[in-house]
Amino acid sequence: MKSRLVAMSYSLVGVLLVCGVWALLSSVVAPDLPSPLKTWEESRLYILSPWEKRGEMDQGILRMAAYSLVRVAKGFLLAIMIGAPLGFLLGSSPVFHRMFDPTIQVLRPISPLAWLPLGLILFRQSEPAALFTIALCSMWPTVINTASGVRSIPQDYLNVARVLRLSRWKKFTNVWLPATLPYLFTGFRLSLGIAWLVIVAAEMLTGTPGVGGFLWQEYNSLIYSHILLCILTIGIVGFVLDRLMGMAEARLRSV
């Protein structure tokens, strides 16, 4: 108990130190950067009534984050619905792997900023374009982890499946899926992280309500403190998401 208190107080000191550097930077080096105090003053309304809706692009910060989360959830689901089966195919068939692995390695490092215009051309609407971008950027860790999970199924288990003459479907449900589940979840966790990273880019360019869209709008309105508010919100939400997925993953491993 005591050591936990000590650890927490260390974290607090760290946060205070960062805020100190922030304050110093804003007062000495970068006068355009709002100080921590100014950021708080100008963001109070958004933080203290986080669910209030005053206008399309003027809403409480939690409400904005919720819009973004729903969008991320849709894109992420799309990503794993495509990514997991693709990973299974890639992991199980050497021919398929040889055919598509180079393409995947080329598509993987492409930035969301590059996909988005393509999405806009294809769908002519901002929402599907945003989902397209999120899915396309975030599915690769799921694809790659699933494939490597399938490839590392111990030969013993595959032999059991062969000796018992399990049908394709039974082999999948009794051996492949349970054996790759931990890998699959690691992929999901990494994919969700990327999906959240991409949301800002997607909303900035499409101008839809959400933390990313709000950030971009306030930049254009020269209210810089709100940019910092959005940045902090994105960071905290991303942290919480990762922790939740980590907990789910740990539960899965202990089963």
Next chain:
Amino acid sequence: MYTRPLEISSLSKVFETPAGRFTAIKDFNARIAPDEFVALLGHSGCGKSTVLAIVAGLQEATLGGVIIDGTEISGPGLDRALVFQSPSLLPWMSALDNVLLAVRQSHPKLPLSAQRDLAVRYLNLVGAGEYMRQMPAELSQGTQQRVAIARAFSQEPRFLLLDEPFGMLDSMTRADLQDLLLRLWRQSPKTVLLVTHDVDEALYLCDRIILMTDGPEARVGMDLRVTLARPRSRQGLLDDPEYFRLRGVVFKYLELHSRQFRKEAA
């Protein structure tokens, strides 16, 4: 019942390696009578596990093949149950579900309750009944191997293929499981092919020992009938001069071949 032997006929296995073609087994011939208990004995790496894997249908012969009832096998079949060196139970299923998976495959027409009863019966027979709800990771190596043996017998196969099934166990557990295997085999006789490098295990369990020459190009070096009366007991064998004669024959063979092997390697 079955009258025709399992035939391993002119079996050769060539592996393509980066260093070139490697002939592991060349012209291996053996016939195993119904309900006969046969050991395949040889130095490690001689290819005995490869012969077993080919009989199991997990690997393909390069030349020759395995004939059951006049038909050459192609791939695994539920008539041939396998016990591996590691228990290889599926870790995400309880002991019971592991056995049940085999029962469902081998007895697909039985109603679910009868399948369950069958699985439980075999788990009880191997003395693992009380552990049937537990996951493999919660069981000792010995108990896991008991469950694996139950899984193999629950298939009610015609052939039982054992690949060094007791190799990873301590000597006490090994003796227990050897006795268990003999008991099960007496209760429901089947043709057994046991791969081992333990001479005493082979003499205690088997009707016949097929000694393999060292690889590459391994084949049958000696076919030795174990002329010891059944039922056998460990204690009884120690008083039996025939046991020591057979033991001498096997050890002399193994020593001679390992010496030749070393000479060729030098």
